Amino acid sequence: MRHTTLLALLLTAPALEASPVSQRKDSSDFDFFYDMSSPPEELDLDNNGEPDWKSEDTPTLMNGSAVSDGSNLISLYQPSDDHSIFRSLNQSPDASWTIEIRVAKIGGESKEKGWFAIATSNKDESNSNTIFMHDNRVVTSSGDHLSGTQFADGNFHTIRVAHIQEENAYFFWVDGILINTDKNSPIYGDNGSRFTNSTFIGDYSSGIGGAFKIDYMALTKGAYAPNNETVIAKPEPKPTPVKKVVKETSSLISIGNISVHIKDSE
Numbered sequence: 001m002r003h004t005t006l007l008a009l010l011l012t013a014p015a016l017e018a019s020p021v022s023q024r025k026d027s028s029d030f031d032f033f034y035d036m037s038s039p040p041e042e043l044d045l046d047n048n049g050e051p052d053w054k055s056e057d058t059p060t061l062m063n064g065s066a067v068s069d070g071s072n073l074i075s076l077y078q079p080s081d082d083h084s085i086f087r088s089l090n091q092s093p094d095a096s097w098t099i100e101i102r103v104a105k106i107g108g109e110s111k112e113k114g115w116f117a118i119a120t121s122n123k124d125e126s127n128s129n130t131i132f133m134h135d136n137r138v139v140t141s142s143g144d145h146l147s148g149t150q151f152a153d154g155n156f157h158t159i160r161v162a163h164i165q166e167e168n169a170y171f172f173w174v175d176g177i178l179i180n181t182d183k184n185s186p187i188y189g190d191n192g193s194r195f196t197n198s199t200f201i202g203d204y205s206s207g208i209g210g211a212f213k214i215d216y217m218a219l220t221k222g223a224y225a226p227n228n229e230t231v232i233a234k235p236e237p238k239p240t241p242v243k244k245v246v247k248e249t250s251s252l253i254s255i256g257n258i259s260v261h262i263k264d265s266e
């Protein structure tokens with residue numbers, strides 16, 4: 001029997017395209033893990049002689065969590081200085097990385113942008129991205145996700161953000177559930193501004209309110225899905241937003257409609 005036909009078919013068949021987040025990794029295996037048993041702004045896990053994080057308002061550590069009481073204008077961790085742990089991961093627009101944060105809302109009133117957010121931008125990237133936690137939904141540049149879910153129940157919820165090797169392209173999971181349409185459809189950062197090489201975590205703008213506590217923050221190089229991943233079939237995504245470039249100023253940046261003053265690190 002001749003196998004030429006089969007071989008020809010195999011050679012001409014389109015290759016199945018692997019998802020950019022086909023690989024999985026548990027956050028306990030990430031490169032850097034901050035369990036809030038000691039202040040992250042005092043730790044130097046990458047041994048570069050600089051604190052890995054900074055905090056505009058030093059959070060209170062209680063029972064292994066970092067607590068924000070909701071009274072601070074800018075709360076918790078902002079690696080926007082040259083030596084921060086976040087900047088060790090994102091040295092080009094297409095650098096891939098993953099951040100996972102486990103957080104609970106513990107009181108207060110959510111504001112129009114929710115009670116907790118993670119904003120990120122790679123070095124020299126043309127735009128930035130934010131994921132907002134609301135009491136009953138999650139919001140990204142792609143719209144509302146997991147609507148009707150109770151996120152203000154006092155329990156911990158796990159947010160994972162993965163930047164793949166494509167400028168402005170992200171995948172997100174909340175409590176292990178993929179919020180992208182599928183594993184080949186990135187959500188594109190469309191924040192209307194860029195703040196190259198930085199991330200802002202927590203209550204960093206006047207549009208975010210409420211008290212929360214962070215159980216841990218973990219970061220790693222590479223884009224990974226969580227081990228406990230759930231992928232739910234969803235309707236077709238909205239059209240990909242047009243990427244916009246807005247120049248940043250030296251000391252005042254815009255995140256969406258919100259302006260945030262950035263302090264230089266000491």
Ligand SMILES: [Ca+2]
Pocket residue numbers: 043044045046047048049050051052083084085
């Ligand atoms: Ca360091």
Ligand SMILES: [Ca+2]
Pocket residue numbers: 035036037063064065214215216
């Ligand atoms: Ca902890």
